[in-house]
Structures are given as structure tokens and as C-alpha cells.
Amino acid sequence: MPVSTSPTAHTSTAAAVPTIVVVGHGMVGQRFLEALADRGLTAAAGTARVVVLCEEPRAAYDRVQLTSYFSGKTPEDLSLVEQGFMERHGFELRVGDPAESLDREARTVTARSGETFTYDTLVLATGSYPFVPPVPGKDSEGCFVYRTIEDLLAIEEYAKTATTGAVVGGGLLGLEAAGALKGLGLETHVVEFAPRLMPVQVDEGGGAALLRTIENMGLTVHTGVGTQEVTAGEDGSVNGMSLSDGSSLATDLVVFSAGVRPRDQLARDCGLAVGQRGGIIVDEECRTSDPAVFAIGECALASDGRVYGLVAPGYEMAQTAAEVIAGKEAAFTGADLSTKLKLLGVDVASFGDAHGASEGCLDVVYADSRSGVYKKLVIGQDGTLLGGVLVGDADQYGTLRPMTGTVLPVAPEQLVLPAGAGGPVTLGPSSLPDEAVICSCHNVTKGAICEHTTLPEVKKCTKAGTGCGSCVKVIGQLLPQSQDKGLCGCFSYTRSELYEIVRTLEITSYAELLDSHGREQARGGDGCEICKPTVGSVIASLAPTVGASGYVLDGEQAALQDTNDHFLANLQRNGSYSIVPRIPGGEITPEKLIVIGEVARDFGLYTKITGGQRIDLFGARVDQLPLIWTRLVDAGFESGHAYGKSLRTVKSCVGQTWCRYGVQDSVKMAIDLELRYRGLRSPHKLKSAVSGCARECAEARGKDFGIIATAGGWNLYVGGNGGATPRHADLLAQDLSDAELVRLIDRFLMFYIRTADRLERTSTWLDRIEGGLEHVRDVVVHDSLGLCDELERLMADHVRGYRDEWAETINDPERLRRFVTFVNAPDAPDPSVKFVPERDQVKPDLDILAGPVLAIRTLEGTAS
Numbered sequence: 001m002p003v004s005t006s007p008t009a010h011t012s013t014a015a016a017v018p019t020i021v022v023v024g025h026g027m028v029g030q031r032f033l034e035a036l037a038d039r040g041l042t043a044a045a046g047t048a049r050v051v052v053l054c055e056e057p058r059a060a061y062d063r064v065q066l067t068s069y070f071s072g073k074t075p076e077d078l079s080l081v082e083q084g085f086m087e088r089h090g091f092e093l094r095v096g097d098p099a100e101s102l103d104r105e106a107r108t109v110t111a112r113s114g115e116t117f118t119y120d121t122l123v124l125a126t127g128s129y130p131f132v133p134p135v136p137g138k139d140s141e142g143c144f145v146y147r148t149i150e151d152l153l154a155i156e157e158y159a160k161t162a163t164t165g166a167v168v169g170g171g172l173l174g175l176e177a178a179g180a181l182k183g184l185g186l187e188t189h190v191v192e193f194a195p196r197l198m199p200v201q202v203d204e205g206g207g208a209a210l211l212r213t214i215e216n217m218g219l220t221v222h223t224g225v226g227t228q229e230v231t232a233g234e235d236g237s238v239n240g241m242s243l244s245d246g247s248s249l250a251t252d253l254v255v256f257s258a259g260v261r262p263r264d265q266l267a268r269d270c271g272l273a274v275g276q277r278g279g280i281i282v283d284e285e286c287r288t289s290d291p292a293v294f295a296i297g298e299c300a301l302a303s304d305g306r307v308y309g310l311v312a313p314g315y316e317m318a319q320t321a322a323e324v325i326a327g328k329e330a331a332f333t334g335a336d337l338s339t340k341l342k343l344l345g346v347d348v349a350s351f352g353d354a355h356g357a358s359e360g361c362l363d364v365v366y367a368d369s370r371s372g373v374y375k376k377l378v379i380g381q382d383g384t385l386l387g388g389v390l391v392g393d394a395d396q397y398g399t400l401r402p403m404t405g406t407v408l409p410v411a412p413e414q415l416v417l418p419a420g421a422g423g424p425v426t427l428g429p430s431s432l433p434d435e436a437v438i439c440s441c442h443n444v445t446k447g448a449i450c451e452h453t454t455l456p457e458v459k460k461c462t463k464a465g466t467g468c469g470s471c472v473k474v475i476g477q478l479l480p481q482s483q484d485k486g487l488c489g490c491f492s493y494t495r496s497e498l499y500e501i502v503r504t505l506e507i508t509s510y511a512e513l514l515d516s517h518g519r520e521q522a523r524g525g526d527g528c529e530i531c532k533p534t535v536g537s538v539i540a541s542l543a544p545t546v547g548a549s550g551y552v553l554d555g556e557q558a559a560l561q562d563t564n565d566h567f568l569a570n571l572q573r574n575g576s577y578s579i580v581p582r583i584p585g586g587e588i589t590p591e592k593l594i595v596i597g598e599v600a601r602d603f604g605l606y607t608k609i610t611g612g613q614r615i616d617l618f619g620a621r622v623d624q625l626p627l628i629w630t631r632l633v634d635a636g637f638e639s640g641h642a643y644g645k646s647l648r649t650v651k652s653c654v655g656q657t658w659c660r661y662g663v664q665d666s667v668k669m670a671i672d673l674e675l676r677y678r679g680l681r682s683p684h685k686l687k688s689a690v691s692g693c694a695r696e697c698a699e700a701r702g703k704d705f706g707i708i709a710t711a712g713g714w715n716l717y718v719g720g721n722g723g724a725t726p727r728h729a730d731l732l733a734q735d736l737s738d739a740e741l742v743r744l745i746d747r748f749l750m751f752y753i754r755t756a757d758r759l760e761r762t763s764t765w766l767d768r769i770e771g772g773l774e775h776v777r778d779v780v781v782h783d784s785l786g787l788c789d790e791l792e793r794l795m796a797d798h799v800r801g802y803r804d805e806w807a808e809t810i811n812d813p814e815r816l817r818r819f820v821t822f823v824n825a826p827d828a829p830d831p832s833v834k835f836v837p838e839r840d841q842v843k844p845d846l847d848i849l850a851g852p853v854l855a856i857r858t859l860e861g862t863a864s
Contacts, residue, residue, distance in 0.1 A: 502535075
């Protein structure tokens with residue numbers, strides 16, 4: 001059933017302005033709509049009615065990042081349409097209702113629903129379709145293409161009953177599909193007719209390096225052979241493949257990824273000119289043979305005779321068409337085909353004349369088969385950089401690509417050799433001219449980027465960095481850099497540097513750290529409200545290792561704590577406190593539930609079930625806290641650390657013990673993890689969850705570290721959070737045993753605590769840290785820095801040294817002395833903490849909080 005975002009379709013008001021009909025709503029179609037909005041061609045502006053016919057059941061999404069669905073992203077995460085975008089501009093988007101026919105004489109488009117739309121301007125953005133070789137058996141059950149989210153959902157479901165998968169095609173999308181099948185637990189084969197992988201992007205040397213690396217990952221690659229037949233069993237489902245060299249493969253699932261073809265059938269049917277090998281012929285303005293019809297993206301055969309299969313040229317065509325439709329001059333004469341991507345964890349990039357086709361050109365090559373690194377620069381006779389191929393190490397792509405067509409300022413061999421062998425020389429982006437294109441997806445120059453000061457500002461104003469993301473690192477280097485990286489006015493060191501100082505020198509007090517490593521003018525002082533709680537947290541997280549007290553309110557540590565930590569409870573708006581006992585994994589006995597109810601009743605507390613599967617008790621005065629804790633501790637409860645920058649909860653579903661879908665015991669795992677990491681002080685709060693199956697009832701992918709059960713063990717996701725800027729967690733490792741899972745979480749948490757900035761959530765840290773998720777995976781999974789033993793020791797110290805802060809307080813009369821409202825009248829309650837009844841409970845007395853109402857007096861005879 002087609003769905004429209006606008007209820008105003010087909011009204012006389014809409015007909016009073018020109019109508020633009022857009023056929024297709026993929027990445028290029030959405031970029032075209034954004035370009036129209038930028039130029040004021042919208043219904044909201046009263047300048048144009050825009051109707052969009054979308055074939056898929058969802059609005060435009062990021063097809064470039066399609067494979068990230070298998071790493072934890074949802075279809076919603078991949079969406080390219082900002083919430084409210086269509087409604088704000090009055091665009092009429094009809095999903096699931098593609099165009100079926102065009103009548104150019106009548107200027108109408110008929111959709112699958114039967115509705116007909118009259119246009120003044122028609123824009124075809126129909127994209128491409130997957131090419132499936134015409135081999136026998138290609139339509140058998142278990143054969144798929146790899147193009148849309150629906151394709152991925154179908155593959156994911158079918159893979160549950162398969163053990164082996166084969167991908168036909170070893171290009172960009174084929175290798176992504178192979179990575180997806182491997183991630184689904186299948187033994188995976190890649191069949192490529194060309195003599196090397198990615199034949200369009202890389203040369204023979206690059207293909208060889210890529211082949212070695214991919215085979216080392218456990219994939220089987222067959223190059224130089226074609227698929228002759230897909231064989232099926234009696235039930236019609238795939239059971240094998242026959243290859244052109246006479247060999248055969250036993251496989252349960254086949255994915256065809258052998259290239260794409262322009263979707264130009266609508267144009268053919270209505271008599272528009274198309275190319276001999278497909279593609280709707282357009283001129284430099286992206287007009288077809290009919291001046292009222294434009295074609296953009298993969299369906300178009302551009303004026304230079306090329307069909308572009310990359311998103312960046314499609315975006316340029318969208319901009320060009322929008323500009324022309326707006327009555328301005330614009331032209332699309334060709335585009336950069338440079339590409340940088342990560343395939344199965346391997347960096348691959350090519351730019352310019354990657355294959356060295358230019359007359360008289362020379363190759364400068366570095367290859368290391370052991371590490372899987374291959375670098376080639378193509379140099380002209382006059383020293384001009386013409387192009388290159390980078391496999392295994394593409395860090396310099398962001399600088400080299402914009403330099404294509406210029407004479408390099410250093411010898412090219414210095415740019416490919418590793419450190420210690422005459423290179424590498426790092427050419428910073430500052431050496432690039434202002435007209436150099438940094439973001440090829442959105443054609444944004446260095447000069448345009450340098451007009452801004454922050455990455456979010458650059459993304460919002462120029463869209464640079466919002467496409468494939470390969471330019472983000474260079475953008476960061478172009479933006480103004482603060483010279484002072486210090487934590488605050490008291491320390492010239494960052495938080496992570498202070499952590500290393502405390503750990504290495506075993507410093508146990510803030511004063512000692514300030515006097516020995518503070519700025520000269522800060523030494524001997526009291527510090528500030530930035531560094532005191534930060535250093536307090538660092539010392540607390542390292543307390544068992546450096547020999548400091550693990551109790552945060554001992555001695556000097558007490559003065560370093562924030563308000564909540566100062567009283568081991570959460571301060572509320574009327575000066576009362578809330579108390580959250582720990583309920584590991586959300587599991588609780590009836591007896592403990594009764595205790596919580598009795599405590600709430602006896603102390604007149606408001607009770608609320610939290611989103612973390614705990615019970616929050618609101619309305620306690622400071623002097624009541626130890627009394628309440630005593631009752632709870634005697635019943636077997638302990639502090640839930642809801643007040644601290646530490647682990648809050650590990651949620652869980654009921655898992656396989658009760659749920660018919662569960663495949664692992666999620667409750668036991670959640671309890672084990674919460675008891676292991678309780679009290680762990682960190683740069684920001686930590687939340688976790690364990691789901692017993694892929695249905696994800698515990699919402700693990702919205703947590704700092706989340707665990708989802710699989711038939712083979714556990715998948716570990718990291719860097720997620722909810723809140724104002726939600727982020728789905730990324731897959732760090734999969735099919736882990738219990739011991740492997742705990743070991744990786746130990747390493748991840750301690751590496752985060754070691755390197756994060758002050759008040760930095762894991763999600764922000766993961767986006768900020770150089771190398772991002774891949775670097776973190778290298779460190780905590782592959783031990784690339786040799787830190788894993790130390791990270792595990794630090795966590796073992798924490799587990800061994802844990803003490804419940806509530807129990808430590810109520811058992812020490814000296815510590816109890818701080819829990820009074822007035823020092824000079826310790827038995828007097830705070831008169832401002834009052835409550836009124838609501839829904840059989842209590843709430844703060846808001847009238848007391850607001851204060852008395854004061855009358856306004858005016859002078860007699862004057863207006864008030």
C-alpha cells in the first residue's frame with residue numbers, strides 16, 4: 001500500500017505552481033531534493049510542487065554503508081532523510097509506489113497505485129539494478145542479490161539454515177557481501193571471473209595483496225573462473241555451483257554481485273534516447289533528449305559517455321539538475337572516480353590513473369606481502385602525480401588524492417616507503433591549495449572547509465564528511481587546532497595523560513599530583529571544579545593498583561567529589577535524595593521486593609521503576625540516608641552507584657531459561673557482568689545489557705557495551721548510548737565463549753578508562769579516538785599495542801578490591817558524621833524538604849520551592 005507524507009496531493013493549490021516529479025528516491029534522489037530545498041524550490045516556499053515516487057518500502061538510506069547492517073546498524077540508522085525534512089519543505093514522498101509508465105506528450109507519470117501525476121519537469125533518478133549472469137539455476141531458492149535492505153533481510157533469514165555461502169563477483173559489493181556471509185557464520189567462497197579481485201579499482205599487485213589478506217581471514221577465493229551453473233536439490237533449493245574450470249562448489253546460498261546495469265526501461269518505453277550499452281543519454285545540464293526530462297545518477301549516460309556507478313558523481317549530477325531547474329547555469333562534464341573503502345577490515349583506495357594508462361608514465365611501488373601492504377603511485381615524466389593504488393595502508397589517501405595533477409613537493413618513493421626505510425614523509429593537508437577537493441562525495445574544497453571551525457559545523461554547512469567518511473581525518477587536520485590540550489587551568493596534561501602519571505608514579509592524592517605535575521601557577525593551590533572530580537575519578541579507578549583508599553569519601557578524596565558522590569545518593573530538585581539499590585540483571589526475589597516496599601513505606605519515599613530494571617526511592621533527607629542503607633544492606637542489597645560516573649546497570653531479558661526464542665542464559669551473564677564491574681569508576685557513566693537472542697529485547701545495542709546471544713556464543717557491541725544523541729553500538733567481536741567475552745570487556749573498559757577525555761561517553765570516545773573502532777579492535781582483540789595483559793591486571797585489581805560504599809559507611813561512626821543537614825544542629829531536619837500527596841505517593845512541595853508570592857506596590861497616582 002503506497003504511503004504519502006503529504007495530505008495535500010492533487011489539490012488546486014498544488015497545481016498553481018510548477019510541478020516537479022522525481023522518479024526514484026535513493027541516495028541521489030534525496031540529494032536532489034536537498035538541492036531543491038537549498039534553492040527554495042519547494043511547496044513550503046510556494047515555488048514548486050514536488051512529488052517523489054519511491055519503489056522501496058522506505059525512504060532513501062545510505063546504500064554505501066549497507067553492510068553495516070550486519071554490524072549492528074538498523075535500517076533507521078541508515079536513513080538519509082532527516083526527521084521532518086519532507087514535511088518541512090512540503091515534499092510529497094510516496095514510498096512503495098514506483099512509476100510504471102511515462103507519457104511525454106501528455107507530461108504525465110502513472111504510478112503502480114494507478115494514480116497519475118502531471119509534471120512540468122520530470123527527473124529520473126531510478127538508479128541501477130544488479131546484473132545476474134544468465135546461468136542455469138540462477139532463480140533457485142537460496143539465490144539472492146545484494147542491493148537493498150530487503151535483500152539483506154532475506155539473506156540474513158535464509159542464512160540461519162545454511163552452512164556455506166558463495167558470492168559471484170569479487171568487486172567492491174561482492175567483497176562486502178562475502179564479509180556479511182562470513183559474519184553470519186557461513187563458510188564463504190568468492191568467485192571472480194577476472195584474474196584478480198576488484199579489477200576496476202586495483203591493479204595486479206594490489207589485487208594480489210588484497211587476495212592474501214582476505215584468504216588469511218578464512219575466505220576461499222576463486223579468480224579467473226566463471227559460474228557455469230547453479231545446481232539445486234529436489235526441493236528446488238541451492239546445493240552447489242559448477243565453475244568454468246570444471247570444478248564445483250557445495251554451497252547452500254548464492255549471492256550474485258556481478259555488477260550493475262542502468263535502470264533505463266522507463267526511458268526506453270517512452271522513447272527517450274538511451275546508450276547502446278544502456279543508460280539514459282543526457283547533456284551537460286543532465287537533460288535527456290526531451291528538454292522537460294532530466295536523468296541523474298546511475299541511470300544516466302553522462303555527456304562524457306560514461307555511466308557513473310559511484311555516489312559522488314550522482315550527487316554532482318543532482319546539484320547540476322537542481323541548479324538548471326532553478327534557472328541558473330551549471331554543467332556536469334565528468335567526475336573523479338577515486339575510491340577509498342574498508343573491505344573485510346582491509347583499507348583499499350585508488351585514485352586518478354590507478355592503472356597507469358597515461359603515455360610515458362612511471363610506477364613507484366612498495367609491496368610487503370607479509371603485512372598485506374601494497375602502495376603504487378603513478379607519476380608523469382615531469383613528476384606530476386597521476387594516480388595511485390593503496391592496499392592495506394591508505395592513511396595518505398586523503399592528502400594524495402587532492403594532489404593528483406600536481407608535481408609532488410617530495411620524491412614519490414618517500415611517500416610509499418615505511419618508517420625506517422627512507423619514509424614515509426607526511427604531507428599535511430596544509431600543503432594543499434584552497435581549490436583542492438577534500439570531500440569528493442559532495443565536491444567540497446579545502447577553502448570551503450577552512451571557512452569553519454568545528455567538524456559538526458563543516459558537516460552541517462557543507463555536507464563534507466557525511467558521505468563515505470574517508471575525508472573526515474583530513475577535515476580534522478584542516479580545522480583550527482587548540483595549542484593548549486590541557487585539562488584545565490591547573491593542569492597542562494590531558495585526562496588520559498594524568499591517568500598514566502597516576503598509574504606509573506602510584507600517586508594517591510590530588511594535592512601530590514597538583515604540586516608535582518600541575519601548572520606552575522596552580523601548584524600549592526586548591527585546584528578547580530574541572531580537575532578535582534576528574535582526578536578523584538582517576539585515583540578511584542586506580543585505587544587498588546596504586547594503593548589508594550577505595551572509599552571515595554576518605555580524607556582528601558571527599559573534597560574532590562561531585563554533589564552526588566559526596567553523599568552516595570542522587571540530589572533531587574527539592575534538596576532531598578534518591579536511593580537506587582543494585583538489582584543485578586534485573587533479577588529480584590519476592591522477599592527483597594517486600595523489603596524495598598517496607599523501606600519506602602516507613603520513610604515515606606516515592607517509588608519508581610527505572611529503565612535500567614531497578615527501583616528508585618525518592619525523597620530521603622540527608623540524615624535518613626544511613627538509616628535507609630542499613631535496612632537495605634541487612635536485606636542483602638548494596639549501592640547501585642546511580643550517583644557515580646561508574647557502571648549503572650546490566651539489563652537483561654529472561655533468556656533461554658524462560659523464553660522460547662532464547663539461545664543463551666542472558667540473566668546469568670548479566671548478573672555476572674554487573675557484579676564484576678560494579679563500582680568501576682570511569683570518565684562517564686556506563687550502561688550495559690544482555691539479550692538472549694537476536695530479537696534484542698534488552699536493547700543491548702543502545703548501551704556502552706552490549707551483548708547479544710548467538711547460537712555460537714555471544715556477540716559484543718560497543719559504543720552505544722541513548723539520550724539526546726542516540727547511537728547504536730558497533731560490533732567488536734562475535735561468537736565469543738563466556739571467558740572470551742569477559743576478557744574482551746575487561747580490556748575494552750580499561751582501555752576506555754585509560755584513554756577517554758573527561759566526561760566522555762564511550763560513543764563519543766569511539767568516534768574521536770584516532771582509528772575509531774578498527775583501532776580499538778586492534779588494541780583489545782588483537783593486542784596490537786601489547787597492552788592486553790596490563791589491562792586485564794588492572795581489571796583484576798578492581799574486582800579484587802571492590803567494597804560496597806553503603807556498607808563501608810554505615811559500619812564506620814566517623815564516616816556517618818557527614819550525613820547531617822546542619823553541622824551545628826545534626827538532629828534537625830531540613831525544613832525546606834516538604835512533600836504533598838499525589839497518586840497515592842508523594843511529590844516535592846513546589847510551592848515551597850517557588851517561595852512566597854510578593855505583592856507589587858506602586859506609587860499612588862502612577863500607572864502600574
